[in-house]
Structures are given as structure tokens and as C-alpha cells.
Amino acid sequence: MRSLMQDVPLTLDLVLRRCLETGAHVEVVSVTPAGVVRTTWGDIGRRATALHGVVDGLGVAPGGRVATFAWNTHRHVELFLGVPCAGRVVHGVNVRLTDDEILYQLHNAGDEVLFVDASLTSRLSSCADRLPVREVVVLEDGGTVHEAFANCPRYEDLLDAVPEAEPVPRAEPDDAAWICYTSGTTGRPKGVVSSHLACVLHSLSSMTVDSHAVSREDVLLAATPLFHVNAWGLGYTTALAGAKLVLPGRDASGGALAALIEAERVTVAAAVPTVWVDLLGRASKPYDISTLSRALSGGAPATRALLEDVAGRGLVFHKGWGMTEMLPSGTMQVQRPDSPLGALTAVGKPAAGVRVRLVGPDGAVLPWDGRATGELETSGPWVIRAYLDPDDDSNESRFHDGWLRTGDLAVIHPDATVEIVDRVKDVIKSGGEWISSLALEQALAAHPGVAQVAVVAVPDDKWGERPAAAVVAADGAAPCAAELAEFLAGRVPRWWLPERIEVLDELPLTTVGKCDKKALRARFSSPSRS
């Protein structure tokens, strides 16, 4: 028996309509080189609607790809909304990539047109003549346009030329909405293609209490970039919720964010743990950030020091686990300031709509008993079933029986709380046994003199692999390797003790701010070792 419900396609048109209707007078604030720009979801909705005329005019075929190279601003948000609603696909390119990586992604995604912030044209000048796109459009953010792009069409001119009109649905729920490349620390980045339906469901789920809990009463600061998993979908989520959105533009440093929190009375902000440490540290001293009540964090584990700092300030901490391959929300731990701090490795329970399971090395599904360790696998309506490139080997190796293999080793407790034990690839295979690099990192992080830590495997003739650790000292501390080794000795099995512990000024970082373990491995494996 069929139902008798209205047939409303679950596409980003729903989000666009929310902008135009319930969000008409809700503010969106952007920091640009030209100053602070104040607009509304209503204006963004109207301009996003007009983008259909713009991409038509640029000759982008239905389903064609459009790249962006931009900071978090209202123009970037409207491209992420308007391009998919125009039946095209938007691809946010990470502005911190090398020329070769940028050219690879544009080529691999088949991008036809590139929208670039004026202030980022200089960055692209070194590869301007090799960009594999038909057209470059400059987003006039007030920055200087590099001469290599002086003759490119201007975004505002193109928008001005489109007559105002009502939005017309042009996409189906299963159509591609955006492409984002994984920022894996090994191998070539892989293209992830989201659908309209996945975006809508992910946004609804992100509005639930046990996820990001975004409400129309919130003022949300999105410090996580749109080119990094669509700013965790928070552009769509704030639009659907009708929440005020604050976009920091180029400067997402702790000080700049703290100033924005004060100026815009931000209630909730989204950033990776390293940015939170910066934001809540010395950088926020001059500012009144007392309107802030919630911290959304993800992308990397938070340290105990950060969690204690957050709790001490009375902030609720949303500690998410996820992947680009799932837009990115997978599980969420909502840590309230008055609740006891659980295990650092705990990442909460699966979001409504997301399923998880544990699979052992032999492919058997393991119980949720808080002890059995296996690779975490996930499925759900916003989890991919394949990567963009049909010839990618990962399309075989990363999927199992319809589930995505996350590459994370985990245990699951009977109450469905997931604890990430390690990365499958970061497990150190030493003498036929496994050493958890994450467990070693946590043991070292418990030392009061340690601010940051990373453990990697280095090749070893006798044992196959052995652990090596890099640490950054806490302010005012100067721990030495011997002291740290002694500290570890009582806390981990004797044979886990790292071959080397080095105190560095800073950890090498990837373009999205995670520790670059490839670089660390190279450092430790170099012949300069003692």
C-alpha cells in the first residue's frame, strides 16, 4: 500500500527555500579584506538562486563541475548552495595545497570553471597558465587581483546580469551536490561525492541534540573551512536551522576568532582541537567570549588539558568522530561541564542514521563488549559506497560487504559508545605483536610537561617496526627524553617503550592542521638518527 504523502524531493532546494523564507532576516556575517560584510540568509538565497543563470552563462553543462578556491565568506557559502541547486556540482579546493596538488584535483574532478577569491589570486599566480579549467571567475572580496587574472570575469558582474526569479528545482535527491578530496596522510587524495539527499539528512541530523545541536537561537562561528568537508556541513545546517552564521574569512587564528566571538555574540563555534587550544589560550585574553556556550570539535582527538580547560569555562564540548567519506558526522560525545571526563579515546554514540560495527582481522563481526578490538565499519545514507575515480583501488580495499572500512581500530561498549583505539595503519607491528601508537601518545600526553605528542612506526631490522615519539613541551616545561621514558615505563608494557623520544619546537602539520605523520616517519627514518 502506497502512502499519500506529498512528494517533496529531498534536495538542497529545501535549504534554499529555508533561506528565502524562515531565514529571510537572519544575519550572515563575513570577514573579508574589504571589511566586515553583513548580509542575510534571504540575500544569500536570492543570490544562490541567481547562480543558475551564472553557471548557465558560463556554459557549464548540467551535472558539470565548478571549483572554488576561497576562504569562508558569504560568497563561498552561496556557491556551495547555489551551484548544487543549479544542477551542477561544487568542488571546494583546499587553498593550502601545493600547485601540483591543486592541478591534480581540478583535473581529476573535471572542473570546468574556477571561482577564486581576489585575495587568493596571488597564491594561484604560479600555476595560472596551467589551470585545467575553461574559465576563472574572481570573487571580489576586496583583495588585490593578481595581474594573471586581471581579465577574468567578476562574480558580482555576472550575478548582476541575472534577472531576479523564483527558485526552480533542478536536482534530484541522488544527484551529486559537492566534491571534497580526502586529506589522507598517505597516498593521493581521493574524491568524495556527496548527494543532495545526504546533505539534507546530514544537516537534519546535525541539528539534533546529540549531534551539533544547531538551533535558530544560535550564533555559529564556522572556523573549519568550507574546503574541508564543506565546513562539516555547517553552512547547510545553519541555513536549515535559521541560525546566524559568522564566517572568519582568511584569519582563523585564535585571536581573530575570539574577537569575532565578542563582536558577534557567538554562542557556538566549530574548530579543530589545535585551533581550540589557540583560541582558549592567551589569544582570547583581551576579549569577552562569555556568550560562547558550546564548542564543536572534530578532525583529531582532543587532549585532556583542552577538555579540562573547556569544562572549567562551563562550555559544552561536542567531540565528534567522522570522515570526509561521511560528510563528516559519524559519532558524537556531548561532554557537559558538570559530567565526569570519560576516556579521551571515547567519541560517543553513532548519529541517528549512522550504523557502525566492528570487524576483526578475519572479517568476523565482533561484539560490543568494550573489549573486542576491530576495524570500525560504517553504513548510512550519508556514507559513500565508492570514491569518485572508478579505477581507484580503494573502491575494492576500503569497502566490505556494503560497509565503509574506516581505517580506525575501535572497541564499542554495550551502550554503543565508540572508542577509537588507533588507526589501522598507525598500529606498530613489532615482533609479531601490535603496539598502539595512540595508546602511547595518550600515555605521553599525561605527562604535565607535554603539550603535543605524535608516535609513529620506524623500520627496524630485528623487530620489523618500532615506535618513535615526538613531543612538544608545554609552556615553561622542558622535559627530556630520559624523564619521559621513565614516566612511560610504569604506564605501558616494557616492550612498547619507544626507541627514540625527541622534543621538537613544533610538530609538522598537514594542510588541514593534522600532524603530518609521513613527515615524522621520514625524519625518524633518516640516517641522521643516533
Next chain:
Amino acid sequence: MRSLMQDVPLTLDLVLRRCLETGAHVEVVSVTPAGVVRTTWGDIGRRATALHGVVDGLGVAPGGRVATFAWNTHRHVELFLGVPCAGRVVHGVNVRLTDDEILYQLHNAGDEVLFVDASLTSRLSSCADRLPVREVVVLEDGGTVHEAFANCPRYEDLLDAVPEAEPVPRAEPDDAAWICYTSGTTGRPKGVVSSHLACVLHSLSSMTVDSHAVSREDVLLAATPLFHVNAWGLGYTTALAGAKLVLPGRDASGGALAALIEAERVTVAAAVPTVWVDLLGRASKPYDISTLSRALSGGAPATRALLEDVAGRGLVFHKGWGMTEMLPSGTMQVQRPDSPLGALTAVGKPAAGVRVRLVGPDGAVLPWDGRATGELETSGPWVIRAYLDPDDDSNESRFHDGWLRTGDLAVIHPDATVEIVDRVKDVIKSGGEWISSLALEQALAAHPGVAQVAVVAVPDDKWGERPAAAVVAADGAAPCAAELAEFLAGRVPRWWLPERIEVLDELPLTTVGKCDKKALRARFSSPSRS
């Protein structure tokens, strides 16, 4: 360009899986004549899975209808989950209907089998030999089985006979999940058929902060019956959220609910305003209800006295507007105890996924300016496009250009807040002008001696219609008609003053606890009037 997301059908199988996985150890507590029954979402999930074998065994064809006649218990919840997941349709029949109304609904829905609480078999004995179903199954709640049903199969026996198995998807997103009849105060009730997809989306939306905000940390008491719009979907919502659910069974009086709040440490409860008044009044005196932090209300407007009482206790009040035709969530006002009380008529902003518009008498769409008054129309993925009966005249009269005509007169403010001004049919047409019965009710309710009030139109030879009011006095008060008329005189236009104001012991109620305006109109139109 198609996306590369997993194809996970959006059906109640998602909710069933949540029960079995993340909800495995989360409690569901039911009050039955046999005492308090403690089970878990995991058990409910396993039994709901087995229901496929039960309905197969009963010979119900795929897509066939199965009726229930039951209080809010774990068995009823598992029927609402298991029957749709078995590819059949569940129809909760209101246990307060007359024999004729029950027989009409069973016949109209085409129900093949009826599941009835043992404790409700007596109620059905007067029409036992006329029930138009092939089979009646008794749910053994500890009540006495009436002899007319002594030979019927028992639910637990049927379940026991089904071997345990993994759930198998048997429904598509657009398949019917449940049927509920409208409780309209005029005309025959009309069948509303929800889809699986609509249920899933409605539940996700209900978990958002700006709706019912149901969290896995909640203990939710569902006092609103499953036979009344599926208990506002709260069975599915708590299952999806992984929240503990408390079901009051037969006794949903204020005292019984307050006792349950104390015993189960309930954090959020759902009930209509009249039940809230009862619950927060004298009934709760003996009990510690301090765990309660949120009150979900809907189905009728709340009085200022109730809102003030709720705020005074520090409770958050979720004041919803909705309809059976939209499962039922439409808009939501989340009233926090520290925020100023807005207009009583304000019902908040549309839920994410729901669109609203105002249409004037000439069919023109009106602006959201807080002044223009029109009929509220709505659309969205959980709004119906037709009623069950294809020959129902309402399929013409209640739909307009793809939108559902709600029958409510409203204004919409620029910030998207909806204010319900009146029912279209309750507007009193007097001398070619409109008098709002709702505005009159509110003006009368402001009198300190008035606890409840209802205004209806009565025929008038000269003016066409004139207003008449019935009031129930507040505890200890004894207002007379003249005093109330004088009170009104300064507050409404002179020509709005009711022809008659009568003080009654109680208002006549419909089976779902709303004021029965049909009965009132009959009373006021009878020749006994002075």
C-alpha cells in the same frame, strides 16, 4: 552527475536497527494492569522483528491493514514498529470512540486483524459480533479477557512461535506505515496515511533542538496516546534517539503521571494542555517531579495561567502546532522560563522541512508582515497530499495547488513566527464582518476568575451569526455573566460582545480531550435559551 552514496532506504528499518543496536540496553517502562513492565529497546526490536512471522501467520497480505485497540504500552509500541517493518500498515483506533465510530474506522481502513488489550476487551464486547475483521488477537496486559474474546489467539503465544531472526527489509520509503483518523470536530473522521519516509524524517526533525529536542539523555513520558497521531511520533523518535521511554498505560491522569515522573526520573513529558494543568496542579503535590525539565504540549492552545505556572517551575515549554495530516509537527515555539511570554497565539516557526504560507480569501499568497491574515497552508515531506478515501470531498476542498489547507487562520511575522488567529470555520460571521472566537476566548481567559473558556457561533436572525461563550470558573471563583461582559467591554469591540455567557461546571470534550464545539453550539442553539 549521480552521487556515490550508499543506498540506504529511508524506512522504519532504520529505527528498528537503532533499537537492536544503540538502544539495546535502554529501558522502556510500561504501566499495565499486571504491574510495571520493564523491557528494553533491544527486546522491543527483537519482538518487532518477529511480528513479521506473526502477521504472515495471520494471513495478512503485504500492504494489508492491522488495527490496534490499546493503551500506551511496550506491546503497542512494538506493533507500531513491527507491523510497518513487516510491510503491513498499522491503524491505531481511538479507544474512546463509540461502537459505530469504531466499526466505521475498521471498515473504512480495511483492517484484516485487530490487536486488542485484554483490559479493553470488555469495552469491545458490545460490538464483538460486528467487528469487520478476520481475526482478533488479545494482548495479555494482565486485564480480564471478556468472554466474547475468550477463544481469540494470544499475542505472546503467536510471538513465541516465531523463531528469532535478523530483520529483513520489507518496505519501501513511500510505503504506508500507519493510518490515523482525524479527530475533526465536524464531519466524519478522515483517514491519514503516513509513509515510512515521512516517519523517519519527522523523527529526525523531532530530535532537533528547535522541535521536541529528544536526546539519548532524556527519559520521556508519552502521555499522548499512540492512537492519537502515533503519540506525536514519540515512539519512533525516542527509539531513534535511544532515549528511555515511559508509557503510562490506561491511567494518564495528572496524579498517575506525576507518580511516574518521580519513580522513573522523567526529564521530559508529552501531553495536551488540559493534562498539563491537571498534572502540575494539585495532582502533583505528593510527588517529587524535580527531574522534569521540559514540557511538550500540543493539540490545543495553552492558557496564560499554564504558561506562567510552567515558567515559574523553571520548565522549558515546547508549544507545538500541528495536525494529524502532518504527523503532527508543523511549527514549534520553545518557551524558556527566563524569556518573556510572547503572544498566547504564537506557535513558533516552521520545523526544518516544513513550509508554510498564508492565502487570502481570493487565493492570493499574502506577505509575512505580522498583519495580513489568511488561511495557513503547508507543504513538506511529512504532509499528506490526499486522504485515504479517494472519494472524500476533502481531497478537493482541503488541498490547494499542492499545499494542504490547514483550516487555521493565521498571521506570519517577518521572522517566520506563526500566530494562529482562529479556525476558519470558527470565525463568527456577524453582519458581514468577522469576529474571532479565539480572540474572544483569550480576552475572557484573562479574567482571573476564568479557568476555561469556549466561544462558538450561534445562528441569529438579524446578524446571521452571533458569539456565545461558555466558561468554567477557576478554583474558588464564581464569576457571573454580567461581570464577565463588563470585563470584556473594554477589551474587544463593542459589537463583539457575546449574546450569552454561561458559567458551566465543565466544558463538553471530544474523545481526544478538546472542547466539543459541536455540542456547545447545539446547547446554545437549543430553544431553552432565555
